[in-house]
Amino acid sequence: MFLNTLFVMSALLTVVCAVLVLTTKNIMHSCVFLLGSLIGIAGLYATLGADFVAVTQVMVYVGGVVILMLFAVMLTGGKDFISKAQNLMGLAPTMGNTWTYAVAGLVGLVFLLTNIQLLSRLGTMSKLKNDGAFESTVNKIGHLLVKDHVLSFEISSVLLLGALVGAAIIARPRKQ
Amino acid sequence: MNGLLSMILWAPILGMLAVLVIPKGNDNATRWTALVSTAITFALTLVLYANFDQSIPGVQLTETLPWISQFHIFYKLGIDGISLPMTLLNGLLFFLCIMSSWTVEKNLKGYFALLLMLQSTVFGVFFSLDFFLFYVYWEVMLIPMFFLIGVWGGENREYAAVKFFLYTFFGSIVMLVGIIALYYATGKGVDSFDIIAMHGGKFTDMTVHIFGTDFSFERLFFWTMFLGFAIKVPVFPFHTWLPHAHVQAPTAVSVILAGVLLKMGTYGFLRFSFPIFPAASVEYSTIIGVLGLISVIYGALCAMAQDDIKKLIAYSSVSHMGFVMMGMAAMNTQGMNGAVLQMFNHGTSTAMMFLLIGVLYERSHHRWIVRPDGTKGFGGLYTQMPKYSIIFIIGMFASMGLPGLSGFISEALIFLGIYPKFTTMTVLALIGLLLGAAYLLWAFKRMFFGEVNDEVKEYDDMNLREVAYMVPLCICVVVFGIFPSPILNIMKASVGQLVDLLSKY
């Protein structure tokens, strides 16, 4: 019961926020809705008993989204003001116009249908077997990370390091 | 502890990558990175020492991973009592060398990166239990050496680097023939490159058909192996690359060259030639001994005539490695243990000497004991640099085998070993010992005694950093001169096993 309530709330939060991300024209609002959507996903994880993943989700994305917002604010300027006001460059507005939405809708529809086609075969899938108390996954995940999945763990650490260094190098202002 | 050897093997490579990542111009960061890397590596070798079971004669802490499985080539590492002292030495010397290279100015980054790469390859040589892997490391080691001598060396560096490279490369090519022959001789099975599986005289009865005649497999390929290792040691007829390389190499590289790389040759004998071809080894032990003897005396005599202190030490290395060869040729407990101990002790004492020469060279920018025009190159260093002189004395006396310092025990053991087998050679080798004292003390007298030269007056005594990297070696030299047991206990089981094997033939 509790779980169902949580599931419904989370799912609603997720889906509604996701759709709002798509529909809103303000990039900042878009970011905030994305945050809502991601927190909703964290809630979904919680309903799946994935406590660690859920908290990681919150941990990473709350900070991450703020970064996105920062960038959105910082980079919404320059030529965009001009192009938005006078459409001098003949390009679509940055948040899209009818034409782009039409293409996106078409593709989305095609993909949705494709997915439904695939999902229609899952009708016989089992329901949640045991909706009692969840066991903690932290220890198990810890063991898995340093035993079975140690290679991917290490690679991901190298990846993160690489991304960090790479990002720093790419974004560094270059002197001419 | 699993994976310890791999950790030691790859730690310098990580350090090298770290050094490479640091942007150019951050000299201090580069130095410290290299230093920390080697310090960690050295700490790991100490951990290795702690984890080493001294009672096991065979290899231990082995790690096996398939590498090129089509040819049954494995990434197989392991360590025994013969390679562990070398490992410790390698860990220590590189750490000290990085400290001594603090003042290198020219393309610092590349220098440290190459040094670290060299360290890894040397570890690889001592750890490899797969012949193919061994050969790879043996060859790769030449690359950093080539650049280190060729880029950071003295005036005549290109010549020395090319000579070093080609000479040793020639030896290893010949050795490769032997490796391939062994690969086919063991029969392309699972263990066809496994060194340990080849041990124990399995090829004694085999013959090989070349040029229309049957040769004894063991005798023929003993010599191919011999050439490869003998050039590396180097023993008498193959020694001429060493003075060139030493004189031209920068200080740290000289230290490594004399301290560790030369040992790879004698290590090769102990790990490969002797256990794989025991019958041939016993048969030709006289030749090994005689070559060792010639190296001892010839090296000492040549050293005495040198006016360049670094060349003098280079020839003294030839002489001291001759002792190692003689000890190995004795093929008994005393001799073998003495040889391995001498490998270690020579590593520390010669490293000391080269480091000291480096210290002096930084001040004087020349190394003449007597300049070509007949004037004294130095003079009165004792008065001007007392700290330096005292450390020099310790290093010098350790090198000439003063009792109470490390060199003596190994040399005494070698003499005890060779006497029963080659009595006459013992007598002659003792002349080498005498000459060893003579050339060092003579050089010392000419450099350190007397009035202070005008030029020498401007030299500073050793600073804290220089003292810091000499002190560990001083401690090694003194402590292992009084209590050799820590090192001897490591090696004695493995050496005993080898001697047992050889005594059957």
Added chain:
Amino acid sequence: MISLASYLVISMILFVVGLMVMIARKNIVAILLGIELVLNAAALNFVAYSKFVTNNLDGHIFALFIIVVAAAEAAVGLAIVIRFFQLKETIHIDEATQLRN
């Protein structure tokens, strides 16, 4: 009541919405938002499958790695955006045409 299908449907919606964001928007930052949605949809699928089908934690691990990859991707992506903005003074995706021809 809660079954695998419920998660899959949510995930599908997320995915399609993310897809549409990626295609409809011309703002690179907004495209990155879409990518986040898509990645999260995938991660949700993994966790759901691990709960309902495999009954082990490998799905969780995968979700974690997806989060890691997403973070790395966002970092590098945003760095590229900054660089792009420095060069072009806009973050309009259609301005990024240097590789054409």
Added chain:
Amino acid sequence: MEYSIGNIAPIFLCPFFAFVINAFFGKKLPRQGDWLAVLAIFISFIFSLRIFLDFAGSTFATDYYIHKVFNWFDLSAGGQTFKVDMGIYIDNMGAIMLLMVTGVATLIHLFSTWYMHDDPRYGRFFVYVSLFTSAMLGLVLSDNLLSVFIFWELMGFCSYSLIGFYYEKEKAGDASLKAFMTTRVGDVFFLLGIVAIWQLVGSVNFVDIYAAIAEGKFVGQQVLGISLATFAGFCVFMGTIGKSAQFPLQVWLPDAMMGPTPCSALIHAATMVAAGVYLSLRTYPLMVAGELTQFIALIGAITAFGAATIALVQTDLKAVLAFSTISQLGYMVMGVGVGSYNAAFMHLITHAVFKACLFLSAGSIIHSVHEQEMPKLGGLRKKLPYTFIAMMCCTLAIAGVPFFAGFVSKDRILGDALFWGVFAGQSKIWAIVPILGFAGAFLTAFYMFRMMFLTFFGKPRDHHIYDHCHEEHISFNSNVPLLILTVFTLGFWYCGTLTGQSFGKVFGSKTEWFKILVEAPRVERFVGRTREPFSAVDTRVKAELPKAVYEHQTGYVGPAAGDEHGIHKAHLIGAIASIFIAFGGIFLAFLMYIKGSVKPLADTFSGWTTALKNRYYFDDFYVGVVIQKGMIPFNRFLAWFDMGVYDRFAIDGWAKVNRVAFRASRWFDDVVVDAIGVDGTGVAVNLFNLVLRIVQSGKIQFYFVVLILTLASYIWTINL
């Protein structure tokens, strides 16, 4: 008495720790740590005295010894065994030796605090001296040849450092190098001897060697065509030759006076040169087994006489003493050779005492007048009265005047030599040994008194020097050590009687204690002797051991051994002869240098004098011919050959040959393979690229839409 390691080890460890502490922290300690060195050696002296009193007090036991061993390292593994033990061995001789070394060294340390006081490297001197003394003590305590060798070499190192102490002087460098290298020649042989013995016995423990000799293990053993015992004995004796400056390796000792005078005293008396004789005494059974006694006696006699002749013409105060040391060492070695075991050892002890005193006196003179050339001195008797007394007593002792120590010991050596050379019935040619011995004794008396007369008597020859000399006052560290040593130059301390003969007993029942305690090792006693580990405590009660009694025991093993009567006769003749000879020498010196009634020798035999002044051209031969003309040119040739010929032609020539082959293959490579083969391929690939370039539009969303649609179409296709 109980002997645990705790009351033996301090003898060695105290000076050693003083060395360690002074080496590292000496400069920070008050007075540069000299008190520490003195205190340490004094503690050693106390411990040694304790051992000595136990060994030489109450009853004498023949079999009383301390032998403790520990395992130094053990190489046994697999089927091989090899272990090296180290240990402490103290017997009667060792106990006496310990007392002498620590006692003399203590006084020398004390004297040094005065003598070296103004030296800029005051602290470092004590560093070296502490190590030097501890090495000597370690040597005395050693129970095997290997550890003897270790301490032996350590002493070599210390003497090297001390001789080169004034390293600003070029000559000091030469002298130290010479000293180290010359002794090293002997050392190398010594090491060979050790190795040879080890091969046979399996150990180099003295006890094991004696036992092996007793069991006849050496019999029939051959090495390089000669008997093993001879070979090993010769090698070990070469060590003695080097260290004790015997002919032909005596050249280093006179030069060793380049060091500070107290260090000369230490080298000449208590430590270094004594070690050589001590070693030959320890290995005496081996010499006997190797039939080397005649050789040894001859070497000793030659040295004793030759050095005495050189001493005749020396004008440097210390040089005279140096040559007299060589000469006296010759007597000791001669004593070993002729089987006068305990007399040789006694002479070692007495000589140590009076030679230390002589050198300290010389130091006192030099410190007072800053001059050591005897012709410039003279009449110092009044200015330096205490030094004069000390030096006079010592000179009387060394000259062999009755009632003094030198007479007791040297007379016995000469008596034994006389018996050995003349009465024992071997070839008459060996009479040369006692003849040289007596001649040397005469010369000794002469040149020592020449030194005394030139220095202390007569008129001051250089008034400037004389006037600058301060009046001497009693001071605990300048002349008290001399006077203490002077007391022990009297003979009765050693032989127990005032006269040195059997009447005038002082020590009562312990008359001839020295002779009873010290006897040549009787090897058969050592078979199967037990030894105990370091941790054990020796609790044997001395009274229960076999009691040692006086018997005329020498180590003499030649023909007519045990001819008690003959020995007695020879001793009587020898004693009388040496008294006459001593006084004769003194009288001659008196005539020459006080009275002036006899012209000094130099005028009469000018040719000889030149040879003597050049020390028989030994130094010139070794340095000028062997090294300068022989070694160095040969080495230079070899080095030139190595780099200039072998390396250049053999090794690089091979490279040149290869280079030609490389050129040819490069041409082939450049023209045929590279230009046509490789570059051609590149051109082909470039052409293909032109086509691919068109498809790339650069719009990422376009790619994306295409990607998604393709994916969808795939899925549909598969579903259908």
Added chain:
Amino acid sequence: MNQTVVSFLSQYEFFDHLTNIFGANSLLLTILIFVTFSVVFVAVAATIGGLGTYAERKISADIQMRMGPNRVGPYGLLQFLADGVKMMMKEDIMPRTADKFLFYLAPLMCLLGVFATLAVLPVSSGFTLTDLNVGVFYLIAISSLVGVGVFLGGYASNSKWSMLGGMRGASQIISYEIPVTLSVLAITLLSGSMSFGKITDLQAGFITNWFIFHNPFAFLAFIVYFVGAMAETNRAPFDLPEAESELVSGYHTEYTGMRFGFFALAEYIEVFVVSAVAAALFLGGYNLPFHISIDFLPIQFVQLSILVGKALMLYYVVIWARWTFPRLRVDHLMSVCWKYLTPIAIFNLVGCAVWMVAFKGQSLAQLIFGH
């Protein structure tokens, strides 16, 4: 296992009466208890936050040798209530050009982030709302919502001061999260758990069991945590987002009335939460500095007061620091974080890991004094 306050209470007899009323395993009962406790918690926290303003003024007055508030109530204790009433009475102004949606959202988000952390705060062995297995992690994660709130507040106001303050706040909070997290991770490493309950239990017993004294690295970690936490809560000397002299009032310049009150309240409660977490992780949490074994309900209140006492002591230090240190410059702020705190924290983490391996998890005291 008292995973939640409900399961804790279920041990006691009166709980049976409740189950009799609501039925066993009743969801309603659970929710009721949770809600009750949550409300109590939030109320208490809000009171503490309110009292925090009072404490701030009083302590600053003390440091500056003034009287401070002394009119409303005894010693001016009710000053915070008066302030609250004043704020509620004020007009709620919104700038015309503000982003309305975000302007409303921002203060709520701040408050949400702070209150959400109360769910895992280990106030006592029984009264903790829930003892999550990932409690520490959860706390760090959810409290970063405050950063979002701060940034949105700054952005939504559409004012230059606010914008700058918001930007500063966001960057500062995100940056300082790293050393703080790493320091906390060190404790996780030492305890082997992320559950506050378990971490606190491990520190029971003598004072040497506290993790701050476990090893030198942990001590350093505490300092890093505390400094970082001060920066994360925008407290002086790290109060750049609301630096009065530069930015008027930073991100909440345009806020008035209760919306401003929310921001202020959130800040003060967060300081308390952060202090309480420091106490729980490093200073033994609700444990006394010596061992006691009493197991009845009042001990919960003792524990509660111990934790609150420890937290308030740290709270005092925070206020003390505010009135002692001058404010940092922006670039200094960043360099303190990235060049000093983060490397030190990484060093601590590695050091702790090495310590755990090398000394088999024994603390310094255990090593010295034995077990």
